[in-house]
Amino acid sequence: MAGALVFGVLVLFAGRLTDGASVVTDFGAAARDGWARLLTVGLPAAPDGDLLLLPVLLVWLAAFSTAVLVVRAEAVLAPLLPPLLGYVVALLLVASRGRSLFVLTGLIAVVGLALAVVRAAQLPGRGRIAAVAVGLTEDGTGGPGAPGGAGAPGEADQAGSDGSAPTSRPGRGRSQSGPRSRSLAGAPSWRRPRAGQLAVGIPAVALMAALGTGLAVLSPIAEGNDRFDPRDHRHPPVDITSTLNPLVQVKSARGGAERKLFTVRLPSNDGKVVTDRIRTAVLTDFDGATWRDDSVFVRTGSVLGTDDTPVTTTGREIQMDVTAQAPGGPFLPTLGQPTGIRDATVSYAYQPSSGSLAATDPLRAGDRYVLTAQVPVADDPRLPDAGVARGTEIAPYLALPANIPDEITYAAADAVGTETTAFGKITSLTAYLNNSTMFPVDLDARPGHSLGALKRFLDPGGVKADHHGYVEQFVTAFVLLARIESLPSRIAVGYLLDGRTSSQAGEFTVTSRQAFAWPEVALEGIGWVAFDPTDISKLKDRLPPPDPDDPTGGDGAAQAPEAQAADAVVRPELDRSADLGATGGGSGASSLWWVLLLVLLVVAVAIPAGIVGEKARRRRRRARSGPPAARVAGAWREVRDRLAERGLARSLSLSADQVADLAAARRGPLVGDQLALLAPLVGTALFGATEPDDTDARRAWELTAAASRELRRSDGVRRWVTATLSPVPLLPRRRR
Structure with missing residues (x-):
């Protein structure tokens, strides 16, 4: 046991040995609270000592118990009990749902039963005593066949596995078997397994292993998302809340005083970057009144897992270096599908279903982290032929509220027209909402994104002033219409990168006036792809109120002087020349x-x-x-x-x-x-x-x-x- 504890300190906590006595405190905390962390940490997790200590101690305990039972127990199957219990405990503590254990279960059953058969066939008969005379052996003893012996063959069994010589010689007196021999009276006679026993035992092993494995797979609680997992019944104490819906804050942030929020450094290829936006929050659930996301945030290590991610993202693996410029809200900047985080000076929690990060402690100016993520490549040639992602995990992104007005359903049909492919429907929806004549972008548009507000916004027979909208209305309308057309989608809230704030290639300072929201559609084999139903070039437009005497209802009226003088957003130039799978500054496959x-x-x-x-x-x-x-x-x-x-x-x-x-x-x-x-x-x-x-x-x-x-x-x-x-x-x- 002492050796296991020393191993746990020297190997699992090697990086903390320079901290002095505090490593002992960390060791004790890991031994006490390791099981709780195993049940709450996001999977897959980084293999640090806090998580590995308990499994290491359990493996040692199982191995020690097995060795004792092999020597002392008479029951043939007794030595299999400790490793079996250890395996069950490991499944309860660290197993991730959704992975089939068919092969592993069968392998364990076959090996365990086969060892039991062999050991049973080797057991000695009760009361059998052997007297064995040995010849020239590896330990230096002699026998009848050695030079000078009685004439039997010379060398015999070696005494040790390393062939080392014994520390003492056998007695020098002569015995009846020759001038110098050794009698092993009282030693049990171990025999080879009999062919008949194995001929019966091995087929029985195969049959029992097949039956046991098959019944385990057919059991409703053994496989799939419905099997029992204690992780489902213990959630981490992570409560991430925002006082306001981040979607409704976009408009006020753009119209308010400008504040520097954070600095982002992205890999750059000749001044080009792989993305033009940074995400902070994802909204999935819509009840007809407001958008929200009820997914659970979990504490995690440096590895941000993808086990619970409903959509697999492919493209480029890049690294994003983020430094906070001012205290901020709970949501941290991310992009694409995060896979890892390092050099973090802020405590964080991770939302596996959406890829969002949140600070568990108040964010301070100067806090920093480096995020690794998979990001879809701009202008991916697979887009025109891509289908939508499918599976049971996609259901939340297709959910619709009850009692959708007919005006919204008719708008979806008008927007899509005769398009049948996923990409054709998406581009038609984008073009439909980008029509500035039908749906003008107006920073002073009435707020709201409920079903009633969207009905007024999309109803072609309604008041023209109700067709004025801003990011909140455009992105909500797109996601709702997309779901009506069976396109899994969600709302992403974040910031647009502005090339004017770049001090050097790939580095951007993000301010509050760059707040934005956009829809993302889940495409098979590509991931979450962003689209822009809002005309980004008109985000600063302020349209004059409609003239009641104007029969057009104000459409086509001249823009206010502020809007005419406003510059369009200068977006960074995207790197569109990168091949799929390029690392772009990340570690990647290379x-x-x-x-x-x-x-x-x-x-x-x-x-x-x-x-x-x-x-x-x-x-x-x-x-x-x-x-x-x-x-x-x-x-x-x-x-x-x-x-x-x-x-x-x-x-x-x-x-x-x-x-x-x-x-x-x-x-x-x-x-x-x-x-x-x-x-x-x-x-x-x-x-x-x-x-x-x-x-x-x-x-x-x-x-x-x-x-x-x-x-x-x-x-x-x-x-x-x-x-x-x-x-x-x-x-x-x-x-x-």
Whole structure:
């Protein structure tokens, strides 16, 4: 347990070790509150120590319990219980809905049941006692087949997995089995699984695994969005509220005093940027009176997940650097589909369904963060042929309020006309509302976006003055008409970027007078695409009140002097030359390839280095550990390893003299001569009447070194490298 705690501190909290004693406090808080964070954090979440500590401790506890049950429990299936419970707890704490666990469930069932069958077939019979005589073994003990023994085959089982020599020799007294042997009385006899048992057990495993997995998938609570998930019953204490609907604040912000809000830095290609607008809030639900969004904000880490995102966005991955210029409201600037956030000096919460960010603490001047997001490319060539996004998650973006007036329904039909494709309907709706003769843009237009206000705005037979509208009316009318035509849509509130506020390429200062709102339509394979039913060039227009004596109702009247002198919004030039999938300043796919290449490089270096290092460790241990007899046996094992690297048989039935003869035949007489001199030392050390001394041990290792040199001298470069990196000596040998 102490090792698990030390691992948790040194590895999971490595970045906080410089904080001193506070790392212990962080560790305790993670152990105490980790389960709560796992149930509330947005998925996928960044793998920091606060989240990983509890799973690491649970895995250690399951592994420890399993090891104890393997040794002590008589029940065959008992060791499967801890990992199974750990797996269930992991599902409850971290599993995300919507992902099929069919393959993983089947794999766990097959492996668990197969291990149970094999272990049951290997269990020893009760009361069976074995007396095993061993020959020349890896631990230096002797047997009848060793040189000087009773004539049975020489080498037998090795004592340890690393081939290390024992610290003491067996007793030197002679026994009935030969001059020097060892009896393992009282050791249980473990047997190989019988073929008949496996022939019955394996098909049974396959059948039970198939039935269990199939029943789990068919269960109504095991898969899909309806399965039980404790995350649904514990919501984070994040309450993001705004005193006013952000949509109705657009008009007052544009007509009020100008305030600097934040600075945005975007990747720029020759002065061109990928987007001309920044989003702060999304409105999805319309009850006929007002727009709102009731989706839940969750606390999250540096990874902004897409598990609960109903629409997948493709395009360019870019990074946006945001710095607050003044204290502000709860909503933070975003764009596209956010995927990550870093260097944040403000506490934040994330809304996975819309991609919105909100500050959980009051926003201060100087607060900063860097956001990574996927943004649809301007003028995507796939737009004309794109269909609308579909699925059960799209339903909220098609919902309509009750009792929609006929005037609004007729307006939708008139706007779309004969268009049948999604893009054709969208462009027709945009052109219909962009008609300044029918729907003039007027900063002094009457506010309101209820069904009654939209009926007056869209009714062609109504009063002309009611057709004057501003962003609030245009964007609401577009989304309502789009939903009537089965186009999933929503309202985005944010700011238009103004090229006049750019101090350098890609950097913009956003002010309150750049407030704006626009509709977004969900298109399959592209994401949320923005459209402009409001004529952006006329956002500062103030039309004179209609003349009651004018039969036109005021249409076509001259603009007020302020409106005539007002400049149109100067929008930044968009980068329309970028290919789909380009990174545009983000990490993108190229970073992933670099990471994979680095991992492969580390593996390619670590494995050979590990093989060479382990061989060197064994060689030092064999040469230095134990009494002289053990070191002589270690020299012989070292020779056998060098021969095995070069393809000489590792058979346990070969005596030392036979190995020397084979080496002479295959690798030359010089190698054979060295082994012929070494073989008597091995036999004498293991089966002689007297204990060998240090001189014998040094002589054995001198002969081993000479044999190794002769082997290297006879190798070519390729064969020498292959032998050096060969893992054969580290692998277990078949026992007879």
